[in-house]
Amino acid sequence: MARYVWCDTLRGHGWIGPALCFLVIEAIICTQTGSVVPTYAASAAALLFISTWVTIATVNNEDPVQLSITVVTVGNVSEVRLAKLGVALLMGATLSVVGIVGPLLTTSFDATGADVIAGAVAQLLTVLTGVAFGALLSRPVVLKKAWAVLLGFGVCLATVVIPYGPPTRQLLVLFDQPGEFALSPGLLFVAFETIGITIVAVYVSLRLARWRG
Amino acid sequence: MPAQGSSGRLAGVNKRFGRGGPWILRDIDLVLLPGSRTVIVGDNGSGKSTLLRVAAGLTRPTSGTVIRATEVSYGPERLAGRSNFTAWEYLGHMGRIRGLDRATLEARRRHLVERLGLLPDPYTPIDSLSRGNKQKVVIAQAFLAPVGLIVLDEPYSGLDTKASRTLDDLAESERAGGTAILMSSHADPMGPGSGQVCRIVDGRLTQMPSAGGAPEYRRIELTGTERSCAADQILSTAGLRRAHLDQRRGVLTLVVDVPDADALLLEAIANGWSVTGVAPLPAGGNENSGESRI
Numbered sequence: 001m002a003r004y005v006w007c008d009t010l011r012g013h014g015w016i017g018p019a020l021c022f023l024v025i026e027a028i029i030c031t032q033t034g035s036v037v038p039t040y041a042a043s044a045a046a047l048l049f050i051s052t053w054v055t056i057a058t059v060n061n062e063d064p065v066q067l068s069i070t071v072v073t074v075g076n077v078s079e080v081r082l083a084k085l086g087v088a089l090l091m092g093a094t095l096s097v098v099g100i101v102g103p104l105l106t107t108s109f110d111a112t113g114a115d116v117i118a119g120a121v122a123q124l125l126t127v128l129t130g131v132a133f134g135a136l137l138s139r140p141v142v143l144k145k146a147w148a149v150l151l152g153f154g155v156c157l158a159t160v161v162i163p164y165g166p167p168t169r170q171l172l173v174l175f176d177q178p179g180e181f182a183l184s185p186g187l188l189f190v191a192f193e194t195i196g197i198t199i200v201a202v203y204v205s206l207r208l209a210r211w212r213g
Numbered sequence: 214m215p216a217q218g219s220s221g222r223l224a225g226v227n228k229r230f231g232r233g234g235p236w237i238l239r240d241i242d243l244v245l246l247p248g249s250r251t252v253i254v255g256d257n258g259s260g261k262s263t264l265l266r267v268a269a270g271l272t273r274p275t276s277g278t279v280i281r282a283t284e285v286s287y288g289p290e291r292l293a294g295r296s297n298f299t300a301w302e303y304l305g306h307m308g309r310i311r312g313l314d315r316a317t318l319e320a321r322r323r324h325l326v327e328r329l330g331l332l333p334d335p336y337t338p339i340d341s342l343s344r345g346n347k348q349k350v351v352i353a354q355a356f357l358a359p360v361g362l363i364v365l366d367e368p369y370s371g372l373d374t375k376a377s378r379t380l381d382d383l384a385e386s387e388r389a390g391g392t393a394i395l396m397s398s399h400a401d402p403m404g405p406g407s408g409q410v411c412r413i414v415d416g417r418l419t420q421m422p423s424a425g426g427a428p429e430y431r432r433i434e435l436t437g438t439e440r441s442c443a444a445d446q447i448l449s450t451a452g453l454r455r456a457h458l459d460q461r462r463g464v465l466t467l468v469v470d471v472p473d474a475d476a477l478l479l480e481a482i483a484n485g486w487s488v489t490g491v492a493p494l495p496a497g498g499n500e501n502s503g504e505s506r507i
Binding site: 001003004007008011063064065066068069071072073074075090131163211 | 302
């Protein structure tokens with residue numbers, strides 16, 4: 001199942017737009033010098049939007065008629081949806097590798113091991129949040145592409161700008177504090193919060209997908 | 214919910230889209246017996262596709278119960294949208310999802326594309342195929358692996374005569390193996406092999422007489438012990454032509470008119486019998502010969 005979704009998604013080209021967009025953002029933010037931490041923070045914030053986009057593109061990639069065959073063949077709409085979300089997570093994680101390694105290779109940032117670990121954790125958390133948002137914004141929960149884009153942008157922006165907005169705003173605040181926070185209680189709290197949000201969002205999306213048929 | 218004794222069953226199914234929408238399906242009762250072929254006929258927009266989607270498990274009924282075989286395959290009316298695969302690749306993926314091993318998958322998909330006459334070849338992207346050839350891909354994936362129930366929405370639309378005949382052969386072959394076939398059609402099917410024909414009008418299903426006016430029968434085999442399973446009610450079911458009880462094996466064999474087969478099956482299951490076989494018996498056959506009544 002995962003192999004089918006992976007092949008279908010890669011050939012669908014829906015991932016190219018967000019992937020190129022992320023590379024452009026990386027190219028722009030990697031021109032700074034000094035500590036790598038602010039760059040990682042910016043990458044994490046960007047990955048929230050990009051991951052939401054990738055997830056919507058992945059889940060919506062298969063034509064609805066073809067999807068109906070897949071669902072009956074697999075025997076379970078939830079299994080198909082989970083496979084698509086898994087592929088979206090894998091794509092987001094691949095982009096986060098670019099977000100972590102890219103700045104180290106292209107410019108002379110000051111980076112400690114703790115900075116890299118913290119950056120990786122933060123980016124994976126925003127990727128996970130993007131998958132959660134994308135699950136709620138893709139078919140058959142949100143049918144119209146325009147609404148999905150509008151709602152996706154609004155929700156992602158809200159978690160970045162609203163004070164204490166989980167998890168992006170909280171991560172940005174943590175990154176802004178001096179000192180290493182790779183294993184800080186604050187980061188651990190955000191991680192648990194993100195995993196909780198993701199589980200709830202994916203569960204709700206699975207229920208809605210089954211309900212809407 | 215998996216079906217017991219049948220490949221699928223819809224009981225008291227109603228469907229409407231939205232709270233205030235019109236009823237698309239009303240009080241649908243349908244039993245899909247192993248080895249049976251059921252054709253739903255009706256006008257455009259009469260609810261045929263919705264009924265098939267409900268039977269396949271793609272659409273939830275507003276009310277009522279749907280019980281189906283564990284393994285179901287589904288062929289929609291046509292692949293209208295974009296596809297990212299060639300027919301060969303697509304059938305490969307569907308076969309792997311079905312759990313077919315490599316050798317079986319290779320043999321099965323080659324057999325299907327050759328029999329259906331996929332043109333120009335199976336390595337052409339599905340997007341580039343004509344409507345009829347896309348329909349062949351839909352049919353091929355539905356017949357890739359053995360399943361309990363095959364649901365086909367307007368399978369003959371867009372098919373040439375040869376491919377239509379091949380579809381009939383494939384369906385007959387699967388029926389012989391105990392698979393139930395449920396399909397829809399605009400036109401009333403002709404011929405004795407049409408099976409059970411039901412017309413959907415105003416969301417309600419009515420069973421049609423079999424094609425050509427010739428009676429068709431169903432041979433039903435039940436197993437159980439006399440002590441735990443009552444036979445009296447079954448033997449008083451309307452449409453029963455013949456009954457034979459093999460006491461040593463505990464097998465009760467019945468021949469019944471097709472329109473009454475569903476009621477008899479339900480009665481048998483309710484009385485504790487297990488359905489071990491259901492097969493069509495051609496019209497004009499030996500429905501009254503040979504075995505004696507109990």
